[in-house]
Amino acid sequence: MTIQLSVSGLRHQMKYRPEIDGLRAVAVVPVILFHAGFPGVSGGYVGVDVFFVISGYLITTILIDEREKGTYSLLGFYDRRARRILPALFFVLLCTIPFAWYWIPPDAFEDYARSLAFAALFISNIHFIEHSGYFDAAAQLRPLLHTWSLAVEEQYYLLFPLVLWALGAFSRRKHLWVFLGLSGISLGIAEWGLRNYPLENFFFTPSRLWELLGGSICAAILMGRSQPRNDILALTGLAMILFCVFWYGTGVRFPSLYTLVPVVGTMLIILFAATDGWTARLLSLRPMVAIGLISYSAYLWHQPIFVLARYRSVSEPSHALMGLLILLSLALAWLTWKFVEAPFRRRAILAGRASLLTTSAVGIIALASFGFWGDVNKGVPERLDRIGSEYLSDLSAQFNEWRPQDICTEVEPVPGKLCTLHQPDNPVSRVALLGDSHAQAMLPAFAELSRTRNFTLMRGVRAACPPLLGVYLTYGRQDARECFDTMQAYVRDIDGSDIDTVFLVARWSLYASGNLAGEDAGFMISDTLGDQFQTQAGWKASFELGLDRMLSALRKADVRVILVHEVPQQRIFPENILWQAVSLGGTKTAAEARFKQSFIRRDEVDALTGYANKVLSQLAEAHGAETLSLNTVFEDEDAYVWFKDGNVLFRDTDHLTLRGALSVAPLIAETLRP
Template sequence: MSGSLPFASVTGTSKSYRPEVDGLRSVAVLSVLLFHAGFAPFGGGFVGVDVFFVISGYLITQIIQSDCERQRFSLLPFMARRVARLYPALIATLVLVMVAGFVLFDPTQYRTLAASSVAAFFSASNVVFWQVAGYFDTSSELNPLLHTWSLGVEQQFYLVWPLVIYGVWRWRPAMLPWAILLVGMLSLAASQWFTLRDPSANYFLMPFRMFEFAAGGLLPWLERRFMPANRTQEALLATGLLLLMYSVLAFDSTTIFPGVNALIPVTGAALCIYAGRARYLGVLLRNRVAVFIGLSSYSLYLVHWPLIVFYKFHVYRPLEFQDKFLLFGLPFFLAYPMYRWVERRYRRVDLISWSRVKAASCAAAIALVIAPSAYVYFQQGLPFRVNDQYEQRIADPSIAQARLFGGEGYALDAVLGETSTSRPLAIFAGDSFALQYAAGFDFWLKQSGDSMQGVFRHGCILGPDVTRLLAGRPRQDCLDTSGRLQALLDDNDLPLVYTMSWTGYRHLLARPDGTRLEFATSADYGRFLIANVMELVADNPRRKLVVIGNQPGIRAAGGASACLERPDYVPMACLASLQLPSERGLGYELNQQLARAFQSNSQVLFLNPYDVLCLHGVCSATSDQNVRYSDTSHLSVAGSLEVAQIFLQQIMKFLKDPAK
C-alpha cells in the first residue's frame, strides 16, 4: 500500500515550512517499502497510505484556507499546481514501466499493463483495481502500477475538497471545522459499514478515505487556537509514533480496514503533525536523513513497486532475505535521479499561462503515455515478441483453452458429467481447488454415464462450525455454502468428495461469530482440518468420503505462462523453476499428514495429486507440451483432465467396492 503521497507541501525556503512533516513522510514511505519488500514483521506497513492522506488533508486545507483568507482562491490554478506537482514524475514512471514491460512481460500481462497505464494517467486506477482485484490478491502481485490506486484517490480528493472548503468558507467561515468534522464522521461511518458490504470498494474508493484527509484538515484550525507546552507536545508526539509503530507491526492483510481500525494510524499521524515541533523527540522527524527521504518520497514511492514486480518476474522464484534487502535499498538509488531531474525540475511549471511551446510539450507528454499504451492494448500485448517455441500456444485456440482455469465456465452448483442421471455418484464440494477439477471430472464422468453434484465457493473452507475471514470479517457466503452442502447430505448416504486449498487458510479461519482460530503449529492446523472434514460426514457412518490433497504448484509468481511466453530475447532461466523437488511443493507435508490420518479408515480414500504430477520425486508444471497450471497453484483445463482421469478411476473403484 502506498500513498499517492501528499505533495502539496511548500518548499524548505518558506517560512511556513515544517521539516517534521517531511520526516513523517519518511516514516510512512519506509513502512510501505518494508511491507512491499516482504519483511514479515511489517505486515501493517500498508498504513503508510493513511499517514500520507492525513498529511495531504493537513497541507491542502492549509493552502486553500490561506487562499480564501486572501481572497485569491481559484479552482483552476489550484488543480494546475497539483498536476504540475504530480504528473511529470508520474509520466516518467509510466513510460519507464511500459519499456520494462516490453522487455520482460508476456503478451497477456503486457496488455494488462497498458490498460493500467492509461488508468493511472487519468487518475482512475483505484476504480479500475476495485473492479478487477483486491489489494492483497495474489493476482495483484505482478501489476507494476497497482500502487497508483492512491494517486487516483488523491486526485479525486483534490477535485472535491476545494469545493467543500471554499463553499463553507463563503457561507460561514466559523463553520469550517465543523463541516470538516461532519464530512469525516460521515466518511468513517460509511467506511465501517462497507467493511461488511464491499471491503474492496471500501479500500480503494475515495469517499471511504475522506475521514483520513479530514483528520489532517482539522489540524490547521486546532493549531491556530491551541498549542500546548513542550512537555505535552513530547507526550503527544510519543503517543503518535507509538500508534504508528503499533499499526505497522500489528496489522496485516486480515485486519478489518480501513473503517475504525484506520483511526489508529490516522490518529498517530495527526498527533505527529500537531506535536511535531516538540523540542527533543521531534528530532526523530526533523533530522536531515528523515527530511531528505521525505522530500524524495514521491519519487521513491513511484519507482519502488514497479522495481519489486519486475524483479520478482525476472527471478521467477520465492524471494530470499538478500532479495528483500536489495528491493528495500535499490529504490533509494533509482529514486534520486527522478527526484532531482524530473520532480524538482518541473514541479513549479505554470500551466495557466499558456503558450504554443507549452501546449505542444503537454500534448507530447500525453501522447508519450496514451499512444503506446493504446497500441499495445489493441495489438493484444504485442505477441510478436514471444519466444518462437511457444508462439503456437497463443495462436492455437485449443491450446489457449487448455491453459484456462480448470473450473472456467462452471457454475458453483454445477452438475458434473451426465446431467440426465437420476442420482449422482457423489457430492463434490470445496473451494476453487475443488472447482479446478470440474473440466476433468465433467469430461470423464460423461464417458461413464455418471454424474456428481457440485457445491463450490471460491476462497471458502466448508464446515459446520467454521468460516473464512475476509478483511477481518467472517464470510457469510462461506457459511451459506456450508449449509447448502449439509442440506444435500441430509437423509441420504451419498458419498462426499472434498478438497480445498489445504494450506491457504491457516491465518484466516474463524467461528461463525467471528472468533479467530489460532494454531500454534502446522500439525495443529492439520489436525483441525482433518477433524473438520470428518465432521462433514459424521451424521452417517455409512457415508464414504474421498479427500483430495494439494497439488505441488509452482513456487513463482505469475504461473507457468509467465515463464513460457516471455519475449525471446529474455534468458529462459525460469524454465528450471517449472520443476521442483516434491518436498518443496505446496502442501507436501500436509498431504503426508492427511494420508496418515486416513490410511486406517476404510470409509475414507485419500488421493494425493503428487502421485500424478510428480515423477521420481520431481514435480513438473508441464506435461507433453501442456501447461498443468493456470496460475501458480490451480490446475488448468489440461491439468484437470490429466489428474481427474486417474483419480476418477480410483474413486469409482472405491465407491463401488462392496467390501468398503
C-alpha cells in the same frame, strides 16, 4: 524561515516544518520494505495512511490561508497540483512501458495496460476495485498497484476545494464540525465496507476520505495559532505509527477502526511536534529530511522495480537482491526529484499555465490511449510472434485451453444448489464434486470420467469457499456468510438425493495454516462470523471442527466420501517463466532448463501441506472416508513440476490447466467403483 513547500507538492510560502519531511520518510520507508517482502514490517502498508493525513493537513492549510488572503484560485491550485504530481508520474509510467512490453505475459499485461490507462486518468483505484477478485493478478505482480493511493488523493483534491468554497470564510468551530462530521460518515462507510466488501473497500475513495480529513482537522486546529509543544503526545504519536508498522499484519483489515491508530498517531505529531521538541528534532535529522524530500518519487519507483524483478526471476528474489533494488529505487527517486520534479515546480519547464495544462492533457490522453489499446487487445499476445518460436507459442496457448465442462443441464440453475453437469441415459452411479476453485479447475477430469465411466456428475463449487460446515472464513461478513450458507445447502441437497459418492476438493493448506509465504489471515477459519483476529490455535481448531462437521453430515447422508489432497502449489507463475523464455529467445532445450529451475522443491510442499494432510487422514479414518493424493503426477526427482512431457499443468501457482486436470483423471478413475 520560509521556503517553498516541496513536501506537499504545492508552491506556497509558509513556515517550513522539517519534521513533516521526516514524517514522510517514516511513511515511505515501511511501505517500501513491506512491498519488498522483508520480515518484521508486516504492517508497513500503514505508511500510505500517514501520507494521507500529511496531504490533508498541508492542502487544507494552504487553501484556507489563500482564501483568507484573497489569493485563492482554483486554476492556480490545479496548476500547482499538476506541476507536483504529473511530471514524475508520467515519467515513471513511460519508463515502465518498454519493460512491461517485453517482460510481462499477455494476461498480466492486459491488467497492467488497463491500470496504466486508469492511473493516467487518476482512477486506478477503480480498476483495482473491479479487478480485486480471486483470479486477478497477485499484488506482487502488479507494477502500478501503488497508484491507487494517488487516485484517492487526486479525487480528494477535486472534491475538497468545493467543500471549502461552500464553507465560506474560515471559522474554526464551523470547519472543525464539518470536517468531523464528514470524517464520521467516511469512517462509517469504511466499517460497513470492511464487513461486506473487504477487498473492494481497501481501494474505495469514500472509505478513505476520513484519513485525509484527519489532516484537515489538524489544519483547522492550528490555523492562526503558534505550534504547541507536547513531547509526550508527539512521541506517543510516533510510537503509535511504529507499533502499527511492526505489529499489524494482513489480518488487520484496512480501512477500519484499526486505521485510527496510525491516523491519530500522525495527527498527534502534526499537532504537537513543535520545532524544538524531541520528536521534531528526531524527524528533522538530515537523513530523514532527505528521504522525505524524495519520498514521492521513491513511492512511484519502488513498486514497478520490485514487480519487474519478480517477472525476470525463476524464484522469489532474495532479500539481498531486494535490498539492492531499494537502493536503486532511492537513486532513481533522487534523480527524478532533481531533474524532473524540481524543474517543473520552479517553472523552469513549461512556465505558463496554459502550456502546462495542455501538455498534461496530451500526456493523459496518450498514456490512457495506449493502456486501453493494450486492454482491448487482451494483453497483445502477438508479442510472442516476434521470437518466431512455434514451440513456445504452442505452450502459451495451453494456458487458455478449455472445454465447456461447466455448463449445467438445468435451464435455470438455482444458486446454492447442486447442478447437473452430465446426465447419461442409464447412469450406473451419481457423483458430486464439492469444493473451492481447485475443484472448479479439476472439473475437466470429472467431466471426462463421467462420460467414459457412465455416471451422473453433480457440481457444488464456489471459489474461495472450502467444503467445511458450521465455520466461517474470517474475511468479509457477506462473503463468509454466503460461503457458510452455500455449503450447508449443498449438503442438504446430497442428503435428499440418491448421490452415492462425494469428492471433496480444496486448497486445504490455505484454510488450515496459510500459504508458502506464511499465514494468510484472509483465509483463516473461525466458528464466529467476523472474527478477524483468530489465533493460530483457534484457526486450526476451527478448521478441524469444520471438516469434522462436514464428514459427519455426509456420513449421516450415507454416501461414500473421498477427500482429495491439494495439488502441489508452485512458487512462481508458470506463464511468467514461459514469457521469460520467450523474451530471452533461447532454444527449446534452454527454455525447458529454465522451466526446471522454477519447479518447487518437494520438501517445501510437503512442509506446507503436512498439517492439513494429517488432519484429512485422521478425520477420514474417524468417519470412514477415504483420501486420495495426486502428487505422483507432478513428481520429478526432488521437485513437483508444472511442466511435463510437453504439457503445461498449472495456469497459475496452484490451479490446474485443462491438460493438468486431464493428467490426474487416471488416478481419480482408480477410486471409482465399476
